[in-house]
Structures are given as C-alpha cells and as structure tokens.
Amino acid sequence: MATTTEQPNAVQEQPQSARDRYRGRYSAAHPDLNLDDEEAFYSQANQNLDELEGFRESNRQLSEAFDKTPLLAGLILAAKEGENPFTYLAEQIGPDMDIRELANDPEFSKKMGEALAKYQENLAAGAKAEKDMGDNFQKSMDALKELQQERGMSDEDTQALIKKMFGETDEQGNVTDYGIIGNASMGIVPKEVWEAVLKAQNYDNDIASATEKARATALNEKIQNGKKDFAGAGVPSLGSGGAGGRAERKKNNDGSLKSFRESLGV
Numbered sequence: 001m002a003t004t005t006e007q008p009n010a011v012q013e014q015p016q017s018a019r020d021r022y023r024g025r026y027s028a029a030h031p032d033l034n035l036d037d038e039e040a041f042y043s044q045a046n047q048n049l050d051e052l053e054g055f056r057e058s059n060r061q062l063s064e065a066f067d068k069t070p071l072l073a074g075l076i077l078a079a080k081e082g083e084n085p086f087t088y089l090a091e092q093i094g095p096d097m098d099i100r101e102l103a104n105d106p107e108f109s110k111k112m113g114e115a116l117a118k119y120q121e122n123l124a125a126g127a128k129a130e131k132d133m134g135d136n137f138q139k140s141m142d143a144l145k146e147l148q149q150e151r152g153m154s155d156e157d158t159q160a161l162i163k164k165m166f167g168e169t170d171e172q173g174n175v176t177d178y179g180i181i182g183n184a185s186m187g188i189v190p191k192e193v194w195e196a197v198l199k200a201q202n203y204d205n206d207i208a209s210a211t212e213k214a215r216a217t218a219l220n221e222k223i224q225n226g227k228k229d230f231a232g233a234g235v236p237s238l239g240s241g242g243a244g245g246r247a248e249r250k251k252n253n254d255g256s257l258k259s260f261r262e263s264l265g266v
Contacts, residue, residue, distance in 0.1 A: 030176065047178060050186055 016024075023035055035041055066073035071092060078088040095101070102108045148158050167179030178186070180193055 032176070046188075047183070050188065054186075 027033070027035060030044055033040060033044055066076075071089075074092065075085050075088055079085050144158065144162070147153070153161075163177065163179065165180050167175060167177045167182045170176050175182070178188075183189070184193075
C-alpha cells in the first residue's frame with residue numbers, strides 16, 4: 001500500500017488578491033505611471049473609463065445596425081473569418097448580386113454614380129484636412145519656438161510642453177497620454193486648464209490696470225514732492241502791511257528770481 005508523505009516545510013503559494021492583480025495589470029499597461037501618486041493614478045483611470053465608455057457606445061450602435069440589417073452582421077463576420085465579402089454577398093443575395101445586371105438598371109447606375117462622386121469628395125476633403133492640419137501644426141511649432149527664445153526655455157522643457165499639449169504615444173503607437181487637446185476633444189477639461197485660460201484672458205486687462213495704478217502713484221508722488229518743495233522754500237504768510245509796501249515790492253520786481261524772492265519778502 002502506497003503512502004504519501006507530506007512536507008510540512010513546503011511553502012504554499014498564496015493566491016493573488018484582486019487588488020494586487022489589478023495593480024499588476026495596470027502597471028504593465030502603464031509602465032511610466034506611478035501607482036502611488038493618487039492624482040496621476042485616478043487621472044489615467046478616468047481616461048481609461050472615458051475610452052471604455054466610447055467603445056461601449058460604438059458597440060451599442062453597431063448592435064442596433066446589425067439588428068436592423070442582419071446581412072450586414074453576416075458580412076462583417078464573414079470578413080472576420082477571412083471570407084471574401086463579395087462572395088458572401090453573392091451567396092446570400094443570388095442573381096440579384098450580378099453587377100452586370102445591376103449596371104443596366106438606371107436607378108442603380110444613378111446611385112452608384114452619386115456614391116462614387118461622394119467618395120471622391122470625401123477623398124479630396126480628407127487630403128485637404130490633412131494638409132491644413134500639417135500647416136497649422138507647423139505654425140503652432142513656429143509660435144512655440146518664438147516663445148522658447150523669448151523665455152529662454154530649454155529643449156527639454158519645450159518638449160515637455162508639446163507632450164502636455166498634444167499628448168504622447170508609446171513605441172507601438174498606443175496613446176499613453178491624450179494631452180490637453182486630446183482630452184478637450186473628448187470633453188475633458190480639468191480645473192487647472194480652465195484657470196490657465198482665464199489667466200491668459202485677463203492678462204491684458206491686468207497689465208493695463210497695473211500700468212494705470214503705476215501712473216497714478218507716480219503722479220501722486222510728483223504732486224506731493226512739489227508741495228514739499230514749495231513749503232520748503234520758506235514762503236511766509238501775508239503780513240498786514242499797507243498797499244504802499246506791496247506797491248513798492250512790485251515796483252522793484254524786474255523779472256529776475258532775486259526780485260521775485262524779494263517781492264515775497266524772502
């Protein structure tokens with residue numbers, strides 16, 4: 001009779017907790033993220049939830065489209081399995097799928113012509129949008145270079161600002177940070193971004209207000225200094241002398257500073 005011997009000193013591996021398993025998966029998906037930084041952790045978590053909600057909404061819309069058009073669902077599944085979609089349509093539709101016969105139908109030919117024209121329009125619009133985006137991006141980079149020179153920013157600080165604005169991707173092309181623009185396109189605008197825009201909006205008004213205050217202060221100081229200089233000149237109060245005395249001082253006033261001081265009794 002065979003007997004089994006237990007090894008009392010053997011260490012049994014403890015099952016990993018759900019929390020540790022989640023943190024491990026999260027760290028693997030975001031290797032540059034410090035999981036102990038709660039603000040950064042929850043910021044990334046919110047981005048992930050936004051992306052997940054977007055996928056769920058897209059899936060819901062596709063499900064509704066598949067329910068309305070079962071042939072579309074079958075076509076997508078056939079393409080997923082590597083089947084030629086046109087072959088699948090021919091098998092499902094039969095003779096009505098014969099393009100040669102459809103081409104003889106004036107209504108079909110009209111719709112096909114409109115569809116091809118729309119395709120060309122979309123193609124041209126896409127090419128123009130891509131060109132405009134490239135031109136606009138170059139203008140944005142030129143503006144940033146001017147700012148870099150004005151502020152004396154290092155290349156590292158400038159690159160960090162670009163990433164903060166436009167986001168960044170990993171080596172596989174996966175988005176790791178959507179940046180201010182990417183988040184804003186999804187309706188995500190943090191409080192600090194609103195504050196930065198508000199400060200930039202009020203910048204000119206703040207400068208004008210500060211300039212006006214400086215002018216008022218300078219004018220006030222000039223007036224006060226003038227009063228001090230005038231009081232320091234030793235101007236006496238008018239005495240009770242008769243008109244004859246005043247007339248005599250006026251008579252001796254030849255327009256010189258000395259005569260003026262004598263006319264005041266200084």
